[in-house]
Amino acid sequence: MRRPGLPAIPMPDAMRGKPAKIVGLAVLVVFLYALPLLDLPILTTPDSDFAGVLYTMATYVLVALGLNIVIGYAGLLDLGYVGFYAIGAYVTAVLGVQHGHWPYLLTIPAAVAVTMLSGVILGAPTLRVRGDYLAIVTLGFGEIIRLSAKNSDWLGGARGIQNVPKPPSIHLFDVPHLKWENGTVLVDVTNKTQAFVFGFVDYVPYYWMALTVVFIVLIADVLIKSSRVGRAWEATREDEDVAEVMGVPTFRYKLLAFAMGAFVGGLSGAISAAGANFIYPDSYQITVSVIFVAAVVIGGQGNRWGVMLGAALVVYLPERFRGLEEYRILMFGIALMLLATFRPQGLLPPRVTRRAKALERDLEELETGDEAQEVRS
Amino acid sequence: MLPCPNLDAPPQCGRALTEETLHTKHTLRTLAVVAAAGLALTACGTTSSSSTASSGSNCPSGLKIAFLGAQTGDYANLGINISNGANVALDDYNKANSDCKVTMQKFDSQGDPNQATKLATQIIQDKSIVGVVGPAFSGESGATGDAFNGAGLVTVSASATDPALTTHGWTTFHRVVATDADQAPQDAKYIKDTLNAKKVFVIDDSSEYGKGLADGVRKGLGNLVTGNDAVQQKQTDFSATVTKVTSSGADAVFYGGYYAEAGLLIKQLKAAGYKGAFMSGDGSLDPGFIQAAGADAANGAILTCPCAPSSADFTAKYKADNSGAEPGTYSAEGYDAANVILSGIAEGKYTRADLLDWVNNYDQDGLTKHIKFNKGDVSTVVIYAYKVGGGKIQPGTPIK
Amino acid sequence: MHALALNFDFLFSNFSQLTVTGLALGAVYAMVALGYTMVYGVLQLINFAHSEVFMYGTFATLWTVYFMGGTAHTSGFALARMFAVAMVVAMVVSALVALLLERVAYRPLLRRNSPQLMALISAIGASFVLSESMGLRDNITRWIGLNDNFSRYVSGARDTRGLPMDIQTHKLFPIGNYQVTNIDLIVICCALLMMLLLDQFVRRSRLGRGIRAVAQDPESAALMGVNSTRVVQLTFLLGGLMAGAAATLYMLRIGATRFDAGFILGVKAFTAAVMGGIGNLRGALVGGLVLGVAENWGSALVGTQWKDVVAFVLLVVILLFRPTGILGESLGKARV
Numbered sequence A: 001m002r003r004p005g006l007p008a009i010p011m012p013d014a015m016r017g018k019p020a021k022i023v024g025l026a027v028l029v030v031f032l033y034a035l036p037l038l039d040l041p042i043l044t045t046p047d048s049d050f051a052g053v054l055y056t057m058a059t060y061v062l063v064a065l066g067l068n069i070v071i072g073y074a075g076l077l078d079l080g081y082v083g084f085y086a087i088g089a090y091v092t093a094v095l096g097v098q099h100g101h102w103p104y105l106l107t108i109p110a111a112v113a114v115t116m117l118s119g120v121i122l123g124a125p126t127l128r129v130r131g132d133y134l135a136i137v138t139l140g141f142g143e144i145i146r147l148s149a150k151n152s153d154w155l156g157g158a159r160g161i162q163n164v165p166k167p168p169s170i171h172l173f174d175v176p177h178l179k180w181e182n183g184t185v186l187v188d189v190t191n192k193t194q195a196f197v198f199g200f201v202d203y204v205p206y207y208w209m210a211l212t213v214v215f216i217v218l219i220a221d222v223l224i225k226s227s228r229v230g231r232a233w234e235a236t237r238e239d240e241d242v243a244e245v246m247g248v249p250t251f252r253y254k255l256l257a258f259a260m261g262a263f264v265g266g267l268s269g270a271i272s273a274a275g276a277n278f279i280y281p282d283s284y285q286i287t288v289s290v291i292f293v294a295a296v297v298i299g300g301q302g303n304r305w306g307v308m309l310g311a312a313l314v315v316y317l318p319e320r321f322r323g324l325e326e327y328r329i330l331m332f333g334i335a336l337m338l339l340a341t342f343r344p345q346g347l348l349p350p351r352v353t354r355r356a357k358a359l360e361r362d363l364e365e366l367e368t369g370d371e372a373q374e375v376r377s
Numbered sequence B: 001m002l003p004c005p006n007l008d009a010p011p012q013c014g015r016a017l018t019e020e021t022l023h024t025k026h027t028l029r030t031l032a033v034v035a036a037a038g039l040a041l042t043a044c045g046t047t048s049s050s051s052t053a054s055s056g057s058n059c060p061s062g063l064k065i066a067f068l069g070a071q072t073g074d075y076a077n078l079g080i081n082i083s084n085g086a087n088v089a090l091d092d093y094n095k096a097n098s099d100c101k102v103t104m105q106k107f108d109s110q111g112d113p114n115q116a117t118k119l120a121t122q123i124i125q126d127k128s129i130v131g132v133v134g135p136a137f138s139g140e141s142g143a144t145g146d147a148f149n150g151a152g153l154v155t156v157s158a159s160a161t162d163p164a165l166t167t168h169g170w171t172t173f174h175r176v177v178a179t180d181a182d183q184a185p186q187d188a189k190y191i192k193d194t195l196n197a198k199k200v201f202v203i204d205d206s207s208e209y210g211k212g213l214a215d216g217v218r219k220g221l222g223n224l225v226t227g228n229d230a231v232q233q234k235q236t237d238f239s240a241t242v243t244k245v246t247s248s249g250a251d252a253v254f255y256g257g258y259y260a261e262a263g264l265l266i267k268q269l270k271a272a273g274y275k276g277a278f279m280s281g282d283g284s285l286d287p288g289f290i291q292a293a294g295a296d297a298a299n300g301a302i303l304t305c306p307c308a309p310s311s312a313d314f315t316a317k318y319k320a321d322n323s324g325a326e327p328g329t330y331s332a333e334g335y336d337a338a339n340v341i342l343s344g345i346a347e348g349k350y351t352r353a354d355l356l357d358w359v360n361n362y363d364q365d366g367l368t369k370h371i372k373f374n375k376g377d378v379s380t381v382v383i384y385a386y387k388v389g390g391g392k393i394q395p396g397t398p399i400k
Numbered sequence C: 001m002h003a004l005a006l007n008f009d010f011l012f013s014n015f016s017q018l019t020v021t022g023l024a025l026g027a028v029y030a031m032v033a034l035g036y037t038m039v040y041g042v043l044q045l046i047n048f049a050h051s052e053v054f055m056y057g058t059f060a061t062l063w064t065v066y067f068m069g070g071t072a073h074t075s076g077f078a079l080a081r082m083f084a085v086a087m088v089v090a091m092v093v094s095a096l097v098a099l100l101l102e103r104v105a106y107r108p109l110l111r112r113n114s115p116q117l118m119a120l121i122s123a124i125g126a127s128f129v130l131s132e133s134m135g136l137r138d139n140i141t142r143w144i145g146l147n148d149n150f151s152r153y154v155s156g157a158r159d160t161r162g163l164p165m166d167i168q169t170h171k172l173f174p175i176g177n178y179q180v181t182n183i184d185l186i187v188i189c190c191a192l193l194m195m196l197l198l199d200q201f202v203r204r205s206r207l208g209r210g211i212r213a214v215a216q217d218p219e220s221a222a223l224m225g226v227n228s229t230r231v232v233q234l235t236f237l238l239g240g241l242m243a244g245a246a247a248t249l250y251m252l253r254i255g256a257t258r259f260d261a262g263f264i265l266g267v268k269a270f271t272a273a274v275m276g277g278i279g280n281l282r283g284a285l286v287g288g289l290v291l292g293v294a295e296n297w298g299s300a301l302v303g304t305q306w307k308d309v310v311a312f313v314l315l316v317v318i319l320l321f322r323p324t325g326i327l328g329e330s331l332g333k334a335r336v
Helices: A011-016 A019-038 A050-073 A081-098 A104-126 A131-150 A204-225 A228-238 A240-245 A250-276 A286-300 A304-320 A322-342 A351-368 A371-376 B011-022 B027-054 B076-096 B113-125 B138-151 B163-167 B180-193 B208-224 B239-248 B259-271 B287-293 B312-321 B331-346 B352-360 C008-013 C015-043 C050-067 C076-111 C116-135 C137-144 C182-204 C206-216 C218-223 C228-254 C261-276 C281-302 C304-321
Strands: A173-181 A184-195 B064-069 B103-108 B129-133 B154-157 B173-175 B200-204 B225-230 B252-256 B277-280 B302-305 B363-365 B370-374 B384-389 C171-175 C178-181
Touching: A019 A050, A019 A173, A019 A204, A050 A081, A050 A204, A050 A228, A050 A250, A050 A286, A050 A304, A050 B113, A081 A104, A081 A131, A081 A250, A081 A286, A104 A131, A104 A250, A104 C304, A131 A286, A131 C261, A131 C304, A184 A204, A204 A228, A204 A250, A204 A304, A228 A240, A228 A250, A240 A250, A286 A304, A286 A322, A286 C116, A304 A322, A322 C076, A322 C116, B064 B076, B064 B113, B064 B138, B064 B331, B076 B103, B076 B129, B076 B312, B076 B331, B103 B113, B113 B129, B113 B138, B129 B331, B129 B352, B138 B154, B138 B163, B138 B173, B138 B208, B154 B331, B154 B352, B163 B173, B163 B180, B180 B208, B180 B252, B180 B277, B180 B302, B200 B208, B200 B239, B208 B225, B208 B252, B225 B239, B225 C304, B239 B259, B239 C008, B239 C015, B239 C281, B239 C304, B252 B259, B259 B277, B259 B287, B259 C228, B312 B331, B331 B352, C008 C015, C008 C281, C015 C050, C015 C076, C015 C178, C015 C182, C015 C206, C015 C228, C015 C261, C015 C281, C050 C076, C050 C116, C050 C228, C050 C261, C076 C116, C076 C228, C116 C137, C178 C182, C182 C206, C182 C228, C182 C281, C206 C218, C206 C228, C218 C228, C261 C281, C261 C304, C281 C304
Parallel strands: B064 B103, B064 B129, B129 B154, B154 B173, B200 B225, B200 B252, B252 B277, B277 B302
Antiparallel strands: A173 A184, B302 B384, B363 B370, C171 C178
């Protein structure tokens, strides 16, 4: 896999850089918004609706940003992140249609509040146990959420909840899509996206909404990572005991990471529910959590651009190669193994890791030389 | 499909483009769009003229119907049964109407509602698709109903049996099978009248389908129900459930769920010495039930289904059209579902609106039953009971 | 229909049956848990693909029975012999799959000093590859052109495949109001015996000492001349053997398997390993048995649809009171 064109530099640097960089960034943003309209050959998924795929990609990117706080920044392995995603979606659906008629935009703050609270409730007891145990406890949490929803009629049971509320539609203008035929670009006037009408067929407005939220969370992520909190997480991750001795209340910061991760997960769940229109418990299986973690780790845990890329790829590649149908999971497995072997630090490793690695290598050479190798062989 | 059909005049293309340019700021991109504009303008002129030239015959070329359902994955069996059945109908149609051939494009949802919604959008955006056979499962039907309804694209499902599906007010949703709400009372009746069971233990798999069916049976049986349990899909160890059944002294077990778990459940029940009857619904009606249970344990089990057994004539055609495969559960319904749509096309209903209208007013004999829709539900209700014997599912007979 | 209501009457009136069958279920969990716990003890790695090692064992058992001509009427001594052979085959197959896993999915990563999480991703990938290649075995054999010869073995790749015969149970002796069957007894005793052997091997043998040394301090062990690659291989080998034996016992009880049969069982076995104290062999046994019994009691008490919830809630409760699991000791700290 070659290094993709995303900038590996954190945003503040880019902002401080030359005007060219700002322009480049602006072009990228515009390009991302326009992507579902362009219908670019090769890039567009041939067998399923591209805007729908992009929308799912955006929600996964959001998930990855949130999970990156937990795994990448705080170093906590969460195998039940889908639980938060599910809670977000369910709060939206329960308040919006199942047991109330809240407008969609009001359900979002409720969703993230409930999710954050559940993050704290899960984290407060479990973050005290050894870090290694967290994986299975969180995995159990995800399953408990799914099974509770499935076995509770109050939450719609196995059937799930239909007619999840949608964002308010404001019809401002129409945007036509492009169409590529035999190398010529046409404007397809029959296929227009009504901005901003959140209906049942056209996913473009949903994608725009999700993308906008991604940008907002991204900015928040940049601010937090470079703040005192971000440094405390880094210290905790690298060596918890030392961090504690240096006066970092590690438990509190871990809990904060957990809660913030939950916040973003819930937000993502609420956003995904709007476009899905219909949510049901079995779409929140363990495997989804596993794919979330895979997205973060193969992207490069700790590097926000990396995890975003990872999340986009885990959604995009299976949809792009839908032609392979039944071999998709097999291929996904092979891809994971190859990536793990050939890019052990992830697609875009965080800068710290790269620096730390060089340092580590130097240290190791100094300490052991070649002696250890001889003993082992 | 055509880039600029129904276009009054090329200037509209130009107008749309200037709108597009307003939204971009960077020079390079503007250039690209301007280049695109040039190409688009020329292309528009040519395509619109060619489309008028080709419309000599009434039948639009490249007319398609879609199949939406599982083709791969864990639920592939059922989806393939249906799409193969639809293949037979398509073959019949194309032989009879060689001047207006239709193709069927399959969209593989793997039975997953989340995948189905994206595929539904894809289907809706393909203007050459005028009707949909499917969605196969209730879950994906529920997830895609709003979208198809909004697009006015008619769907005829061969196997979505959730009664709630026709309560959403969708005018496009149709099915050629009876629902779980029709099946459950018949199942209860069969247990009472034919099996003469006095104590029935009812189990479901906590799924939407399994629980719905089992709850209906519970209601129909009333105080004959001696105990209840719910298991999980993909569960393999049923020792607690087996204990519950054996200690209840039940003489019949009804299981609402799918064949994988049903097979394991009956195997473990028999191993623990359970001697009573075992009955399950259409979700268990698959040779996979016998494969999982082993012929010994499966023998004597009764599987009910709103689906009709395949006639010898249909079986022969089915095998010929599908490289020797045997028809299975819902194959004949797949034929009927496709036929409802195709007969409309044969009558010259080439647009989505015409075809929707055709299906809504459909009133003809199908292969499995007389087909006439009442708010999407088929008005003829027949439930069949299939008995397992000699390691095979024997042809079903209607429950009377 | 049935809400969350506690059915104590049923639990107590069938207490012995639920407990004995729960122990049999737990014995299988425990044996699979050993594989997780040993690899974790040595490598601090969640071997996510261990569930597939088990799954291959179940198919090895099934196919051996097919191959030896098992029919619906096979019973008695012939059946016992069939299962004895099947267990050996399953252990060999599972051990080979486990070794392959180590070679392909872990060693390249260990060499490159990858972060632990990346090894987890590799394991997840391997898990997908292993289970999907079983789930696509009909297509794979068709490519090679063997479909006709092996259709009995490969057809219906995504369906549950059962043993041809019903394993007849014989009631042996009563405990409470339950007649313990031969199957219960075979499964529990066999599992205990295998675990006893493994425990003694790790405690007493030279190779076992190597495992403990690496688990305790890999660098010192390397300096003391322990070949860590060998030790890791041995760990995978032992885990595979146990999973293979567990697979045969599982087939004896459940009687059928499927390409994804390992997944949920693997999750449960890992839960059992953590519950007992990860890295601790005896902990895996205790954790497995506790989990199996708790699931059955929970199913009786609140309904089978809640049994996984019961399992995970129990895990959290145990970790709250015993943060390192029930026995808590790690593989490295075990005394000789």
